[in-house]
Amino acid sequence: MSIDETARETRIDSAGASETHSRQETVREARIDYLPRDPVELSRPIGLIGAGNISGMHLAAYRDAGYNVVCICDNSIDRARGRRDEFFPSANITDDVDDLLARPDVQVVDIATHVDVRPALIERAIRAHKHVLSQKPFVKDLGVGARLINTARRAGVRLAVNQNGRWAPHFAIMLAAARDGRIGTVTSADFAVYWPHDKIVADMPAFANMRDLVLYDFGIHWFDLISRLFADRGQAHSVYAAVNSRPGQVIPVPTEAQIIITWENATATLVLRAASHRLESGSYRVEGTDGVVVHTGLSLGGNDVRIVTDDSDLVIPLQGDWWQNGMHGTMAELLSAIEEGREPSNDARHSLPGLALCFAAMESSRRGVPVDPRTVVVPPED
DSSP: OOOOOEEEEEEEOOTOSSSOOSSSSSEEEEEEEOOOOOOOOOEEEEEEESSSSTTTHHHHHHHHHOEOOOOOOOOSSHHHHHHHHHHOOOOOOESHHHHTOOOOOEEEEEEOOOOTTTTHHHHHHHHHHHEEESSSSOOOHHHHHHHHHHHHHHHOOOOEEGGGGGHHHHHHHHHHHTTTTOOSSSEEEEEEEOOOHHHHHHTTTTHHHHHTTIIIITTTHHHHHHHHHHHGGGGGGEEEEEEOOTTTOOSSSSSSEEEEEEEEEEEEEEEEEEOOSSSEEEEEEEEEEEHHHHHHHEETBBBBEEESSSOEEEEOOSSSSSHHHHHHHHHOOOHHHHHSSSOOOTTTTGGGGHHHHHHHHHHHHTTOOOOOOGGOOOOOOO
16 A cells, blocks of 8 residues: 655755754655555465464454455364454364365465474465465475475465565665665665563573574564665675673573674664563664665554655655554455566565574574575575
């Protein structure tokens, strides 16, 4: 969906007035395309495989967007029934994946299971000639990911990944500014997040005991965003990561990480502090040859984004939030791509570079040396 955001613009006068918001402001229409864009036809039938915790976010977004979920599958029929009753009361439910995939009224399958079992389900859905939206992270083996991408291409179906962070409002504006050339060629990107993730997952053993919780389960969003910001440069040359624990954290795995990623003449940094129990915050600064994009808010976003170039200073208010826009945006992009006969921007092949950065960071944190992400295919073993 395209919008015309009303943004505040401050123009630099010929005398070189100081860059402050107190100088005279004018208002103009700044066309920034960052909100989810729905297909014309909303009724294309969707099936969901996996009715666990995250599926509620998916289904809430689909319901609010007016999408058509016709079947929900989970190995626990009670979980499937609960999701059906809460979000799509007229949907069918099943505990048999083959039953869902055999349904002629299911054209798109959202696979929201754990990554360990997901590739086999993706392949089965593709071979049943269904378009697929895979939960992130897409795969734990880049070779498997490439094979699934080729299988989907040969079958003539679309395979996309739920990289929902790309549609979080503050990140969607950032990506749009880079993609549209508003700030020229991106030369650096610096991110920092401080939040109490340890307390959030303390009662979830699968996460509380995950060695690479910060780099992999959470950090994958930032690695994906960085890979998209620097997509025109190809894969990075080096990733260095260090992780640590801190006094006062309530889970036994590392909660702190710092990462440096380099290309020729470009750098990205990422600071993650996942046991920060006071004054939660999240920020970024993306520099280009012609401008800069900056944001400060909470860990998952804030109220506005500022874009500064040589002749303008825009403060753009944001609509929506990470969960609402993110889950809506990933499915909206896939449905629109199917309708328009094109590749979705979240096509699975665009997820592989971010995964390579993530796997390289995990490897670097183990070895204590920089790692070339072009040499990495799988994450290190625990």
